[in-house]
Amino acid sequence: MANGHPSFLALLFPPPALGSYRTLKMESDEPDGHSLSRRAEWCDVTPLPQDDGPNPVVPIAYKEEFRETMDYFRAIYQADERSPRAFRLTRQAIVANPGNYTVWHFRRLLLQTLNVDLYEELDFLQQIANSNSKNYQLWHHRRWVVERLGIDARAKELQLTKKILSLDAKNYHAWSHRQWVLQALGGWEDELDYCQQLLEEDIFNNSAWNQRYFVITRSPFLGGLKAMRESEVRYTVEAILAKPENESPWRYLRGLYKDNIEVWVNDPQISLVCLKVMNAKSNYVFALSMLLDLLCHGFQPSEEFRDAVDALWTSDNHPLDSDLAKAVCCILEHVDSLRASYWRWRKCKLPLAA
Amino acid sequence: MESFPSLTVTQRDQILVEQQVFNIYKAFYDMPPSSQSLMLELQRENHVEYLTNGLKHLGPSFCVLDANRPWLCYWIIHSIALMDEFLDPELEDNTIDFLSRCQDPNGGYGGGPGQMPHVATTYAAVNSLVTLGGDKALCSINREKLYTFLRRMKDPNGAFRMHDDGEIDVRACYTAISVASLLNILDDDLVQDVGNYILSCQTYEGGIAGEPGSEAHGGYTFCGLATMILINEVDRLDLSSLIDWVVFRQGVEAGFQGRTNKLVDGCYSFWQGGVFALLKRLQSTKGEQSVPMGDGEDSGAGSPQTTASSDATGAEGLNEDSSQAGSHFEQGEPHDASCPVVVENIDHNSSKRRAKVEPLFNCLALQQYILLCAQEPGGGLRDKPGKSRDHYHTCYCLSGLSVCQHSWSEDEDSPPLPSAILGSYSNLLEPIHPLYNVVLDRYQEAHEFFSRS
Secondary structure (H helix, E strand, C coil), X not given: CHHHCCHHHHHCCCCCCCCCCCCCCCCCCCCCCCCHHHCHHHCCCCCCCCCCCCXXXXXXXXXXXXXXXXXXXXXXXXHCCCCHHHHHHHHHHHHHCCCCHHHHHHHHHHHHHHCCCHHHHHHHHHHHHHHHCCCHHHHHHHHHHHHHHHHHHHHHHHHHXXXXXXXXXXXXXXXXXXXXXXHXXXXXXXXXXXXXXXXXXXXXXXXXXXXXXXXHHHCCCCCHHHHHHHHHHHHHHHHHHHCCCCHHHHHHHHHCCCCCHHHHHHCHHHHHHHHHHHHHCCCCHHHHHHHHHHHHCCCCCCHHHHHHHHHCCCCCCCXXXXXXXXXXXXXXXXXXXXXHHHHHHHHHHCCCCC | CCCHHXXXXXXXXXXXXXXXXXXXXXXXXXXXXXXXXXXXXXXXXXXXXXXXXXXXXXXXXXXXXXXXXXXXXXXXXXXXXXXXXXXCHHHHHHHHHHHHHHECCCCCEECCCCCCECHHHHHHHHHHHHHHCCHHHHHCCCHHHHHHHHHHHECCCCCEECCCCCCECHHHHHHHHHHHHHCXXXXXXXXXXXXXXXXXXXXXXXXXXXXXXXXXXHHHHHHHHHHHHHCCCHHHCCHHHHHHHHHCCECCCCCXXXXXXXXXXXXXXXXXXXXXXXXXXXXXXXXXXXXXXXXXXXXXXXXXXXXXXXXXXXXXXXXXXXXXXXXXXXXXCCCCCCCCECCCCCCCCCHHHHHXXXXXXXXXXXXXXXXXXXXXXXXXXXXXXXXXXXXXXXXHHHHHHHHHHHCCCCCCCCCXXXXXXXXXXXXXXXXXXXXXXXXXXXXXXXXXXXXXX
C-alpha cells in the first residue's frame, strides 16, 4: 500500500489512475466546508501551484479558495488521475471558472473512464446553465454528452433550449444547440410551429426568422425551399405589410429565392409588396432597397413604380433622374442618409442606361 | 404609432437604448463648441492608465477569465499600441516571459500556464508578441510546434477545432489561419476545404454565422471574410449581399449592432467596421476588377460578444432611418427627429475621387458613437452607456476607431486628412492591418522577420 497506510484505509483512499470503476453514481457533492488541504481525502496529493513565473502580467488576485481548487486540479491533471475525487474536483473547478476549457476537457476524459451516468451529467449542466447560458464550454460539453446519449436525450434538449430561449429569445448558443439537436437527433415536427409562436410574440426576432429559414430548408418533413416558397412568401409579405420597418422579413423574403434570381425578379408578389409600402409613404427604405435590387437584376417596372417613386421625392429644386434605378438611389441617399455613401456607391455601380 | 403595451421585446429594448444614446447626442448638440471639443477628445491618458493597471494587476472577479489571460494581454497591449504608447521594457519582458509559460511544449498557447493549447488564445498570444515586436518576442514563438498543433486542430471537413476535442466554428478557422499566415506557416494542408466550410456559413441574410445554419453575426462575419481573404477564396462569397447586410448593421445610434434587430455594441465598431477595411484592402490589391469602392467602371461584386475563448459573465465579453441635421429633403420616416446625428457629411471636391475612396459605411457617425457613448470618463471603453468598461471593449472600440480614421486613406503611407478625424487630430490612432488586427508597422516587422525563415 502506498505511503505505508494500513489496508483498511484503501477504500477511503482509492489509488490514482485506475480505470476499473463501474457505473459511478454521483454522490451529492456539497463541499463539507473544509478547504481541500485540510481534507483527509486529499492528503496524499501535493497541490501544484501555477507556473506564473516571478513577474507575471495580467495576474489575477485569486481568492484563496479558487487558488486552492486550481492547485489541486493541476496536480490531478498532470498526474492524469482518473478517479471519483478527481471527477468531483472538476465540478468545483468548473463552478469556480466555467470558462476553463482544460477542466471541461479533463472532465470528459473522466466521464469516459469512470463510465459516469450521462443523464446525471445533464442534470449537473442544467444546474449551472442559467447563470452560464452564454458560455461556449458549457454548450460544447452538453453537445458532447448528448451525442453519446443519442435520440433518447432529444426531448430534454429541445425542452432546455426552449426554456433558455424563453428567457432570452436570441441566445446564440441556445439556437446553435437546438439546430444541432434537430440535425443530429430529429424532432422537426413542431419546429415550424415553434418559430411561428416566437414570431407572434416578437415579429422582430431575427433569430426566430433565421430558425424558420433553417426549418423550411432542412426539415425532412417539409419538402424543401421550393415547395415551401409560396406559403412562406404569403406569410412574409403579411409580416412586412404589418411592420415595413422590420428588416427581418425583407431579408427572409429575399432568402426564399436563394439561387433562383430569375423567379424572384419575375414574381409579381415581390414587386407588389415594394409598391404597396412605397405608396403608404411610411417606412419605405427596405421597399426602395428591394426595388433597387430588382431593377439591378432586370426587373421591368410598370408606370406605377415610377409614379410611386416620384411621389416620394418632394424637392422642387432637383428633379429626379429619368433612370428609375438612379432615382431610387437618390431618394435613398436622402431618406436613409446614414447610408448615403453606400447608396452613392450603388448608384455608381449601376449599369449604364440603355 | 403603436400603443405602448403592444411593443415587442425587441422594440422595447431598442427604444431604451435609443433614449440613452440620443440624450447624450442631444446634450452634446446643445453644448458650446468648447465643451463639444472636450467631449470628443479621446481620453488617452485615462485609457492608458486603465490598461497598464490591468496588465499589472487584476482583481479576484477576473477569475472567470483565468483561461483567457493571453486575450487580456492582447486586448491591453494592442490598445496601448493603437495609442502609439509603449510599455516599460520590464513589462514587455514580463509579458514575453509570461506568454512563454502559456506555450505548450507540443505547440500552441493555452489560456494560462499549464492549460491545454487553444487556437483562440494562440491567436491572442501571437498577436501580443507581434505587437511587442523585437527579436526576443518573435523568437519565443515555436513555429514548428505551432504548425503541428494547427494540423492537429484541423477537422476532416476543412474547419478547425478550438482545442483537442473542442468546438468547431468560424472563429476557430479565423484564429488558426490568421496565426498561420502571420507566422508564414500557412500551407495547402491547413487551407484545404476551409473555404467550403466558411461558404456554408454565409446565410440568406448575407452575413456569416458561426456554424452552418446559425444566424448571421458580426463577429463571425469578420472572421469568415478575413479567412477567405487570407486563403485567397474571397470571390466565392456573395460579396454584394454581405456588404448589403453589413451596411445595414449601422443604426440610428451611429454605432453597429451584431445581428439584425439587436442592440448597438461598441465592439462591433471593429467586427462590422473592420469588414469595410478588409474590403477596401481587397480592392487595392486586386485593382479595377475587384469588388467594392467602385468608380463607375466596376462591374460589381465578384460575411464574436467575440473571439474570446469563452464568453465570461461578469467580466469581459464574448462569445449584433435617421434624420440628419442639415438634410432638407422630406424624410418620410416617422422617426424621432430630436436625435440628430451631429456630424456633417465630408465635402470633397472631386466626386470621382470620392467615389474611388469613400468608405461604404458612415465612419464619422461611428466615431461619434465611440467617442461620445463608448468612452468611460475615468478610462476604458464599453459596449454602450450603462454598461461597464472592460479590456475587450476597450480593444475593439479603439480598433474600430482606428479603422474609421484611416478609412479614407488611399494608401498606407499617406496620413489621414483632418476631415476624416472626428474631434481633434490628436485623436488619431495608429493604423492597423485589418486581417490580423495588429498595428500596421508591428505587422510589417513581424512579416519581414518570419519571411526570412
